Ligand SMILES: CCCCCCCC/C=C\CCCCCCCC(=O)SCCNC(=O)CCNC(=O)[C@H](O)C(C)(C)COP(=O)(O)OP(=O)(O)OC[C@H]1O[C@@H](n2cnc3c(N)ncnc32)[C@H](O)[C@@H]1OP(=O)(O)O
């Protein structure tokens with residue numbers, strides 16, 4: 001009898017413990033445990049953060065297949081081996097030292113027929129994968145249309161075809177961009193009709209000569225600013241076409257920036273979007289930029305996007321919404337911040353935490369006026385670059401500054417479309433999803449951007465760029481400050497010399513200037529004599 005009672009008590013305690021554990025456990029993390037996931041674009045900026053968060057929050061995930069191509073003379077295996085050593089995986093490495101065993105790389109090239117996946121690998125994917133996250137894309141604004149179509153559109157179509165045959169597929173999450181429909185001002189969480197018949201366009205570019213495609217690209221893309229946003233819009237339509245066959249959802253992040261909290265505040269590993277400009281400003285290279293100071297800078301931290309992606313994957317698979325969900329993942333409508341404010345915080349952070357070996361003291365003119373911007377480009381970009389290159393030549397070195405500025409100006413030109421206008425995105429689906437999460441999920445997979453404190457975020461962004469992108473040590477800050485002081489002295493000396501030279505030229509040419517000059521000099525002389533006389537009297 002005693003034994004039976006003990007057993008009953010033990011059983012009740014166990015049930016209570018399990019109930020308690022389940023009520024405090026994350027449903028999202030629990031969902032991915034024992035699931036097999038496929039990620040495309042895993043070697044990219046967002047792919048790495050996605051993989052890290054997934055492996056850290058759901059250590060019992062069955063497997064994470066990643067589609068990887070050989071690149072820059074490195075085989076797929078070498079690339080993955082190098083990638084897992086990256087700093088971004090430091091936290092998961094600490095929590096689960098054998099995390100890389102879960103990562104299963106698959107050789108693939110998204111622009112090739114059948115994604116160039118071998119029959120054996122294909123079979124493995126078809127029989128195992130439960131969730132697909134499609135992140136791979138070319139995000140270059142200057143990508144030739146043919147390649148952007150091949151990768152962003154045809155690649156997506158082929159992946160959809162493959163996914164259709166996956167026997168255990170529960171969700172397909174497509175990562176698009178909030179700017180896919182940037183030809184509109186107000187963007188809802190719906191798919192807009194494509195501007196062309198996709199099949200016809202793909203057929204056209206297949207047989208047309210590269211140079212002709214290049215020539216007619218502006219006509220083809222119409223009111224889209226570049227081939228990237230245009231092809232992302234077409235891809236969205238293709239994904240929607242599959243909604244009856246697949247359980248799909250689309251995530252549309254705006255400008256993805258450094259992380260807010262995870263894996264580390266300010267983590268970033270590329271120069272895309274604002275990151276290159278922020279660094280150029282910190283190095284004192286960028287001194288003027290064409291932005292509308294009052295336009296909304298719709299930046300979103302990468303970890304927020306990844307949390308939303310994982311939550312959307314769970315929701316799509318478990319709740320199976322009747323209509324295909326599109327999640328605009330933006331900050332502007334919820335917690336807006338302007339380009340002018342970003343500029344101010346970037347400069348003030350870099351003054352407190354300077355980058356090493358800056359070219360000039362960080363400072364930025366931000367204007368949307370074309371003429372004013374051109375003036376500053378001439379005065380504070382081209383003139384110093386020419387002078388510096390002249391100095392390099394004199395000292396027997398290779399001039400390089402003008403080349404850097406030409407590249408910077410090319411980037412600025414391509415980015416200006418996004419920094420001189422504002423858009424309004426609705427974010428009802430993001431709010432709805434947030435409301436569906438348990439308190440624990442909301443904490444673990446936080447995508448509530450109302451809590452984002454912009455000045456703190458921008459400061460961490462700049463410091464993250466310094467640490468993770470430029471590999472600069474924080475202990476070098478005193479020396480960097482000393483370098484800025486040296487630059488300040490050089491600037492003062494240069495400005496004074498310039499003023500004297502200009503004045504001398506002016507004096508030589510005009511009687512009036514000479515008169516003013518003599519008047520000022522005699523005034524100064526009288527002033528000094530008066531001071532000297534009064535101080536002698538006091539003694
Ligand atoms: C006071 C400061 C205030 C700040 C103000 C901020 C201003 C506004 C800024 C931003 C607004 C952004 C709006 C975006 C909205 C859309 C969002 C989306 O949906 S998605 C994705 C967006 N996609 C891109 O961001 C791709 C843009 N980039 C490109 O298309 C190309 O990079 C391009 C055409 C701009 C330049 O191309 P190339 O051929 O001249 O150079 P390359 O191939 O990119 O770089 C060559 C090498 O140099 C490095 N590099 C690039 N930029 C660098 C830099 N600034 N400093 C040092 N190295 C840099 C790269 O890492 C690369 O290195 P390796 O060859 O891979 O080892």
Ligand SMILES: NC(=O)C1=CN([C@@H]2O[C@H](COP(=O)(O)OP(=O)(O)OC[C@H]3O[C@@H](n4cnc5c(N)ncnc54)[C@H](OP(=O)(O)O)[C@@H]3O)[C@@H](O)[C@H]2O)C=CC1
Pocket residue numbers: 040041042043044045046047067068069071108109110111134135136137138139151175176177178232252253254255256257270272273
């Ligand atoms: N970054 C941003 O600001 C924003 C990004 N997005 C979207 O998020 C997604 C991820 O972007 P992000 O991580 O920044 O981009 P990255 O350029 O960092 O990563 C792109 C990924 O796609 C892979 N890829 C490119 N071409 C091929 C190919 N032919 N075959 C196989 N894989 C390929 C790359 O692999 P490899 O390493 O081999 O080159 C890389 O893993 C994209 O879909 C993008 O449109 C949306 C809004 C903003």
